[in-house]
Amino acid sequence: MTELINLQLNMAIVAIILGACMGFSYDCIRCFRRMFVHNNLFINVEDFVYWFVWTWLVMDAIMGFNYGRIRLYVLITLFIGFMIYKITIGWVFMKLFYYIWCFTKKCLHNAKKNLKKTKKDSTI
Numbered sequence: 001m002t003e004l005i006n007l008q009l010n011m012a013i014v015a016i017i018l019g020a021c022m023g024f025s026y027d028c029i030r031c032f033r034r035m036f037v038h039n040n041l042f043i044n045v046e047d048f049v050y051w052f053v054w055t056w057l058v059m060d061a062i063m064g065f066n067y068g069r070i071r072l073y074v075l076i077t078l079f080i081g082f083m084i085y086k087i088t089i090g091w092v093f094m095k096l097f098y099y100i101w102c103f104t105k106k107c108l109h110n111a112k113k114n115l116k117k118t119k120k121d122s123t124i
Contacts, residue, residue, distance in 0.1 A: 011065035012077045018061060019081025022054050023090055031097045 029046055038046075058078065062070060 007065060008071075008073070011061070011071075012073060014061050014065065015058075015074050015077035016081035016084070018054075018058055019078040019083075020085035020089075021081075022078070023082045023085035024093070025054070026050065027090055027093055027097075030094070031101075034097075034101065 029050060033043070033046075058074075059068075062068060062074060066074070
């Protein structure tokens, strides 16, 4: 009996970690979308691949721990892991990305402007 409880506890811990990883990977996709303009088709393909990969990973974990039985506590702990990531690290990650991306864009814009100015001055 205790072996079964330990197995379910381990599955809950793995589900929390998987939920947090799901949140992080989706934030990475969000960062990619902010860096490069996408059309709706490409966004749909990204979302399909994201959900396909994560469905496969979660089902693989469930097969390993629960012999393929989908239990409510697994879904709840996935959601809890996702929310823990979003509340603690997720917003910090997105803010940090935003500041780094804006700084990089500003530096690239200034470099481009200086190159144009240098090229214009050298032709005179």
